[in-house]
Amino acid sequence: MRLSISHDTTYHYEDQVRASIQYLRLTPHDSERQHVLSWQLDLPRPVRAQVDPFGNILHVLTLDEPHDAIIIGARGVVEIDELREAEHESQSAFPFLRSTRLTEPDDALRGFAGQHCHQRRDRTALIDLMHALNHTMVYTPGATDVDTCAAQAFAGAAGVCQDHTHAFLACARSLGIPARYVSGYLYTEDST
Template structure:
C-alpha cells in the first residue's frame, strides 16, 4: 500500500517571540517494511538533517529573528509492506528497558502486567496485555494532557494513544521486556482524526513487534513510522521551546490517504 501524507502545523503567538527552537522528527526512515518514495519538509528556511541518539531523522529549526507565527509542513509518499510483521534492528534493545517519568510503572501497573501475562513473555502474552489495557483505559480525548504519566492515565481509567502507549511501555518494561514508543501515521478507512498516531513496539524473540493499544492491532498493516524513543518526548513529531510570545495557539492538520498508482500512457 502506498500512503500519501500531508501534515501541517501552525503556531500563532499572542506576542512577538524573540527566538525559538523546534525539534522536528517529521521524516520517515527507509526500512524493510516502508519505502520512502518522496518526502519533503516545508520550513521557514532550509535546515540540515541529522540523527538523534535513537537513529531518528532530526531537523532543528532555529528562529533567531522576532516572529509571531511559525508554519511547519511535511508531505510525501511512502510505500508500506502490509505483510511485514516483526522488524529487525541492528541496535541493542536493552536501552528500552529504562523507565522515564512518563513511563514509570507504579504498583497498580506492575500488578496489572502480572495479571495479564503471569510468567509468560511471548508475543501472545503481550497481545493479551494490549487488549487488557484497551479495555481498562477506553479511548477518551480531553481527559489527559501531554504531561500525564502512565500511572496517572491508568488510575484515571481513560486516555488517548499516547497514554495507552505509555501504559503498555510501563507494563512491558516491568516484566523485563524491552519496549519503545513509536510516533507516526495511521491510515483508517472510516476515520480522519486518527491520522497522527502513536503505538508501541516490544522486543520478542529477536524482533520488534507492533502493539497498537488504541486500535487493538498487533500488525502494522497501515502504520507509517516516523520516530522511536523511550517515550513521547523522544519521538513526538514537533517539540520546541521559545523566548517570549505570551500565549500560544497550535493548529495541526494531518491527512493520510491511499496514493493511486500512476499508469504510463
C-alpha cells in the same frame, strides 16, 4: 501499499516570540518494511538532516528573529510492504527497558502486567495486554494532560492515546520487555 502523506503543523503565538527552536522528527527512513519514494519538508528556512541517538532523522529549525507563527509542512510518498509484519532492530534494546518519569510503573501497573501476561512474553501476550489496558482505561479526552504519568492515568482508569502508550510501556518494561514510543500515521479504509 503506497501512501501519499501531507502533514501540516501551524503554531500561532498570542504574542511575538523573540526566537524558537523546533526539533523536527517528521522524516521517515527506509527500512525492511517501508521504502521512502519521495519526501520534503516545507520550512521557513533551510535545515540540515542529522540522525539522533535512536536512529531517527532529525532536523533542528532555529528562528532567531521575532515571529508570531511557524508553519511546518512535510510531504511525500512511502511504500509499505504489507506482508512484512516485523522489522529487525540493529540498535541495543537497553534504552527501551529504562523507565522515564511518564512511564515509571507502580505496584498497580506491575500487578496488572503480571496478571495479564503471566510468564508469557510473546507477541500474543503483548496484544492481550494492549486490549486489557484499552478495556481498563477508557479513552476520555480531557481526562489527563501532557504531564500525566502512566500510574496516574491508570489509577484514574481514563486517558487518551499517549496515556495508553505510557501505561503499555510501563507494563512491558516492568516485565523485562523492551518497548518504545513510536508515533506516526494510522491508515484506515475510510481515510482520504
